Amino acid sequence: MSPAVLFLLVALAGGVGAGLRWLADVLLSRLLPSGFPWAILVVNTTGSFALGLITGAALGTEWLAVLGTGLLGGYTTFSTVAVDTQVLAGEGRGGAAWADALGTLALAVAAALAGLALGASG
Template sequence: MQKDPSPREPVDSDVDLRHPAGVVPVRRGEAAVVGAIAAGGAIGASARYGVGVAWPAAAGSWPWATMMINVVGCALIGVLMVLVSEVWIGQRLLRPFVGTGILGGFTTFSTYAVDLQRLLADGHALIAVGYLFATVAGAIAAVFAGTHVTRALVRRSRR
């Protein structure tokens, strides 16, 4: 059993140190949230797989499909966060279903890391570095744009 952390040590709110290995029993009502995430994840991962099959990257080339998946997914996360916090308040399962599930299953930063590793291993360092920075910059810009455009549209529609 782990010791309680010191008051200055950050603790993940999903970890309960009173239980062995931080395992917390499922509380009543959480099954619906887990189900929403699982259903959304199946949808998002299937969509990502479809894009990857439709738009494969040749060895040593820029992984456009993975980059676009991550940038579009980040833009949609920005849109979603404004909508769930300012428009569809109180929809308990919407954020887990769409955000964690669909968009979490759709975006794929693990594939991004594997793409980088393959490009470097195959001697394509320049492409790898470009891909590294372009994906991060594109993802951050997409969240910013999605959030700000959606917020502006929401405010405009409320006038």
């Protein structure tokens, strides 16, 4: 595949991933308790699992670029976690801020590990 085509596929997949993140955030925010960024925590955890899965499956560099960098790069979001954590801290909710930052890190790493193991076993 040519670099130009790969670039376009990564960009398109990134847009789809961002749209999926927005949709998941909207839908999950309606279902989950308010007051904590649960939806983004779910998005980042599922995205980390999916990236681990496709990385473990060794799909090849082009597919990893499209699905990992593009789709899942658009789907997951570190910047939203950083902002949400700062908003919680600014509201005087230090415990929730730490739970968001550390909980996201711990769950995302655990999910990536599970995805890697599952992907490599298939």
